[in-house]
Amino acid sequence: MLEPGSNNDLARFYQSWAWKREHRPDKDRFQRPYIHELEDKSNQVKIKQARFKAAGFASTVWDSSIVVSKYLERWANKYRGKRCIDLSAGCGLVACILAWAGAHVTATDLQDNLQLLRDNCQHNASGQILVLEHTWGSDTSPLGPPFDVVVACDVMYVTELVPELVSSLAGLCHSGTEVLLAHGRNRFAEEAFMREAATHFTVSRVEPCELHPVYQCSDVDVYRLTPL
Numbered sequence: 001m002l003e004p005g006s007n008n009d010l011a012r013f014y015q016s017w018a019w020k021r022e023h024r025p026d027k028d029r030f031q032r033p034y035i036h037e038l039e040d041k042s043n044q045v046k047i048k049q050a051r052f053k054a055a056g057f058a059s060t061v062w063d064s065s066i067v068v069s070k071y072l073e074r075w076a077n078k079y080r081g082k083r084c085i086d087l088s089a090g091c092g093l094v095a096c097i098l099a100w101a102g103a104h105v106t107a108t109d110l111q112d113n114l115q116l117l118r119d120n121c122q123h124n125a126s127g128q129i130l131v132l133e134h135t136w137g138s139d140t141s142p143l144g145p146p147f148d149v150v151v152a153c154d155v156m157y158v159t160e161l162v163p164e165l166v167s168s169l170a171g172l173c174h175s176g177t178e179v180l181l182a183h184g185r186n187r188f189a190e191e192a193f194m195r196e197a198a199t200h201f202t203v204s205r206v207e208p209c210e211l212h213p214v215y216q217c218s219d220v221d222v223y224r225l226t227p228l
Helices: 009-017 026-031 063-074 093-100 111-124 159-172 191-196
Strands: 033-037 042-048 082-084 104-110 130-134 148-152 171-185 200-205 221-227
Touching: 009 200, 033 093, 042 093, 042 111, 042 171, 042 200, 063 093, 063 148, 063 171, 082 093, 093 104, 093 111, 093 130, 104 111, 111 130, 159 171, 159 191, 191 200
Parallel strands: 082 104, 082 148, 104 130, 148 171
Antiparallel strands: 033 042, 171 221, 200 221
């Protein structure tokens, strides 16, 4: 909560409110594409969205994926040439940003969400992103592990699937893999996830000073997981 007279906090609040999406009307979240302006102003990423389907929440760009995308842009040199996977990629924003940064990118989601994901990856990074189906807890070998970087945004919404999620994350890593997890208000499974993840990873929070100074907010947390 903002403290009275805290001008800096108030300014940050209004800056984040300008880009945050979860409060916006349906026409912005499902009907119109999301336009993501790159930091270097060289281009923009255009992400098609669609109304929710029964199989998941992949059809809109969540605030957490914007925060992570801007983080990846800020540290793009770190990811150039790395083998990266966007697990449960949704609309594909993070995967497209990784491709822009020069990474070798795989993006996954459930079968019902793949067409939208493929369309966005093809439009923004033609031929640069391998799109594959994956269900948490299933065999990860068809995805081509291990990866140098694993990213997953807004995956904390079903407590019952936490063991399967952790199994997939662990199956994608080598000893030096960086795992980035981010989530906003949909974090019902966070406590269970942290308990389960502790058997495979050390977990630390990505500090605000590492994130983009504008594209961060109090209701989105980003974590870094390191395999044990």
